[in-house]
Amino acid sequence: MKRRISIALGCLSLVFALAAGGARASHWQDVPEKDHTRGNPMAKNCKAAVGGAAIYKDHCAHCHGADAKGDGKRAPSLKTESIRSATDGDLEWFLRQGDLRRGMPSWSSLPQAQRWQLVAYLRTLQQ
Amino acid sequence: MYRVLFSRASRLIALIPLLLVSTLPYFAHAQDKPYFVTYSQDMEEPGNLEIETKTALAQPNGGNRYGALATELEYGVKAWWTTELYLDGQTTANESTIPTGFRWENRFRILMQEHLINPVLYVEFENISGADKTMLEVVGHDGESDLATTNAEGREEHEHEGELKLILSSNVHDWNISENFIAEKNLGHDPWEFGYAVAASRPLATIYRDCTFCVQKLTAGVEAYGGLGDVWALTMRDTSHYIAPVIGWDLPGRSRLTFSPGFGLTDTSLDRVYRVGFAVEIPGFGRQLQEGIR
Numbered sequence: 001m002k003r004r005i006s007i008a009l010g011c012l013s014l015v016f017a018l019a020a021g022g023a024r025a026s027h028w029q030d031v032p033e034k035d036h037t038r039g040n041p042m043a044k045n046c047k048a049a050v051g052g053a054a055i056y057k058d059h060c061a062h063c064h065g066a067d068a069k070g071d072g073k074r075a076p077s078l079k080t081e082s083i084r085s086a087t088d089g090d091l092e093w094f095l096r097q098g099d100l101r102r103g104m105p106s107w108s109s110l111p112q113a114q115r116w117q118l119v120a121y122l123r124t125l126q127q
Numbered sequence: 128m129y130r131v132l133f134s135r136a137s138r139l140i141a142l143i144p145l146l147l148v149s150t151l152p153y154f155a156h157a158q159d160k161p162y163f164v165t166y167s168q169d170m171e172e173p174g175n176l177e178i179e180t181k182t183a184l185a186q187p188n189g190g191n192r193y194g195a196l197a198t199e200l201e202y203g204v205k206a207w208w209t210t211e212l213y214l215d216g217q218t219t220a221n222e223s224t225i226p227t228g229f230r231w232e233n234r235f236r237i238l239m240q241e242h243l244i245n246p247v248l249y250v251e252f253e254n255i256s257g258a259d260k261t262m263l264e265v266v267g268h269d270g271e272s273d274l275a276t277t278n279a280e281g282r283e284e285h286e287h288e289g290e291l292k293l294i295l296s297s298n299v300h301d302w303n304i305s306e307n308f309i310a311e312k313n314l315g316h317d318p319w320e321f322g323y324a325v326a327a328s329r330p331l332a333t334i335y336r337d338c339t340f341c342v343q344k345l346t347a348g349v350e351a352y353g354g355l356g357d358v359w360a361l362t363m364r365d366t367s368h369y370i371a372p373v374i375g376w377d378l379p380g381r382s383r384l385t386f387s388p389g390f391g392l393t394d395t396s397l398d399r400v401y402r403v404g405f406a407v408e409i410p411g412f413g414r415q416l417q418e419g420i421r
Contacts (some may be wrong), residue, residue, distance in 0.1 A: 051335035058381070059172075062410040100206040100239045100302050103173050108298040111157075111333035 022103040027082070027099075028090045038089035045125075052121025055114055059107070068125050074103050084126045091119045161304055161375025161385040163402045164264060164352045165326035167305040168245040168296035170236060171203030174413035177381075179406035183262050184395050190275030193219040195227075195260035202413070207236040217260045222278045228255030228286075230263075234294070243299070248306075249292035257284030262400065266291070266311045267320030267357045268365045272393035287314040302329045303348075320357040326350035328373065339379050346375040350387070353396075367396040381408030 028036070042048035057066070063075040070077040083091070095115045098106035107115060160167045163181055171177055178345040179199040186192040187344035195217035211232045217223035258281030260274050289312050296305040303380045305380050330346025350421045353368030355361070371389035378384060386406035 051337070054337050055335050063174075097241045098206060100236060103172065103206050105172050105203075105206045106168075106241050109167075109169050109303070111301045111330055113301075113333040114335045117335055 003026060012105075017037060022046075027084050027094055030091045031090045035089045035093040036087055038092065040088035040092070040116050040119050042113065042120055043088065045120070048117045048120035049124045051114070052117035052119070053124075055110070055118050056121050060118075063103075078122060079125055088116075088119050088123075091122060095119070155204070159375075159383065159406070160305070161327050161346050161348065161373045161387070161404075162305070162325070162326045162328070162350050162382075163371070163373065163385070163387050163404060164262070165293065165305050165307055165324040165350045166234065166247065166249060166294045166296075167303050167326075168236070168247055168294065168298070170206065170234065170247075171201050171209040171408075173203045173206050173407055175203050175245075176202040176412035177406055177408040177412050179404060181261065181263070182403045183260065183400055185260075185274065185400040187271045187397055189272075191220045192224055193217055193260055193274070195262070197261040197263060207239065209234045213261075213263070215255060215259050215261050217258065217278075219278055220262075224281055225256075225278055227257060227259035227261070227282075228253065230255065231288075234356070241260050241298075243295050247294035247296065249290075249294055250369040251290040251292075253286065253288040253290065255286050255288075257281040257286065259286075264309055264311070264322055264324065265310055265352050265354050265367050265369070266322035267354050268360070268395075269320075269322075269354050270367050271367065271391075271397050272395070272396065288312060289314060302327060318358040321355040321361070322353060323355060324350060324352035326373070328375075333352050344377040346377075348373050353392075365395055366393065368392040369396060369400065371400075371402070381410065383405060 056068075064070055064078055065075070066080040086094075092112075092115050095107045095110075095118060097108075098104045100106065107118075110118075133187050159169050159177075177199070179201065181197045181199065183195045184193070195215070198214045200212045204210055211230075211234075212229040213232070215227040215229065216225060217227055230251055230253045232249060235248045235250075237248055257273075258278050277397040291310045293308045294305065294340045296303065297308075304327045305325065307324040309324070311320045311322070312318075326348060330376060331342040331345045331347060334343070338344065349370065349372050351368070351370045354366035356363065358368060369389045369391055371385040372386045373385065375383055375385045383404075383406045385402075385403040385406075389397075389402065391399070
């Protein structure tokens with residue numbers, strides 16, 4: 001009986017994990033092609049990530065955590081395969097759009113250069 | 128004696144910005160627009176609390192100099208919903224210092240995605256007296272004569288008003304362009320009154336640098352606002368209109384200093400109104416409060 005329950009729970013977890021993965025992947029599926037293919041104009045600027053780190057500390061760290069691992073509840077970790085697989089254009093688009101229903105604000109009020117700085121910093125987090 | 132006191136007071140006042148700069152480094156940095164009357168699509172981040180003061184200084188023709196202060200507590204309930212409480216008061220030279228009431232407003236982002244034009248619905252309830260001079264909006268046939276009313280007369284008049292605004296706002300190429308259409312109704316017998324506010328602003332430099340006294344921290348722009356009459360007299364006659372350059376300085380931490388000299392454009396407008404604002408944002412306030420209660 002215990003074994004059946006653990007198998008059922010395991011299947012349920014797998015379903016939730018796949019659903020979550022699907023939901024995450026859908027962020028990038030919604031990105032328009034022109035944004036998806038856009039490169040980070042500040043990628044080669046070595047100071048970009050430094051500025052991005054300061055922007056992250058100001059705007060993102062109080063939800064996603066100083067280590068970007070999230071809070072395990074509403075604010076997800078930013079060190080994930082989903083972020084690694086996204087293009088720079090995907091990330092900039094997502095920062096601009098936000099996900100208002102899930103509590104992620106739109107950062108369209110930040111100048112575009114600062115969003116690219118933030119993307120440059122997010123890249124360093126994946127290393 | 129008075130000269131000594133004044134000198135000490137002026138030194139203290141001069142020290143306040145320096146104290147603010149030096150004592151707030153642990154807060155992060157704000158990115159709101161430096162407007163005083165116009166609302167943009169910017170919402171408060173969920174769980175954050177912003178405390179802001181907005182001061183209007185002016186002298187109407189035939190009236191005394193005054194300073195009106197609105198203290199604003201703005202809280203991000205959701206990423207798409209911001210609620211604010213304003214506490215108003217004013218001091219008029221040769222008269223008195225009085226509280227003038229409160230306002231409770233809510234702003235709702237209508238569309239969850241970012242578009243070229245982003246609509247936000249604004250709903251407000253005001254319980255203020257006729258002595259309120261904060262000029263957070265200009266509607267109907269509001270004019271200089273309303274602001275010249277004495278405190279003794281003004282505080283006798285109680286206004287319970289509902290206000291709706293349609294906020295349209297765009298962030299394009301680092302510019303913010305915002306338009307507000309205002310409809311206000313005294314919940315008593317007065318007619319609907321209408322007004323507008325439009326504004327544009329841009330940061331003077333767009334790449335982030337960790338500095339305090341640099342152009343990266345400055346946002347400049349202009350706003351215009353005024354009344355559009357009411358349903359009994361839907362006309363621009365006897366309405367007030369203003370144009371006001373605005374400048375905002377992001378201080379270390381999530382704090383911001385804003386300044387705006389406003390210039391009246393019609394006979395019924397004030398000649399000049401000077402506005403000063405100071406805001407501090409407390410990130411994660413809601414979470415801290417919940418943890419404190421537990």
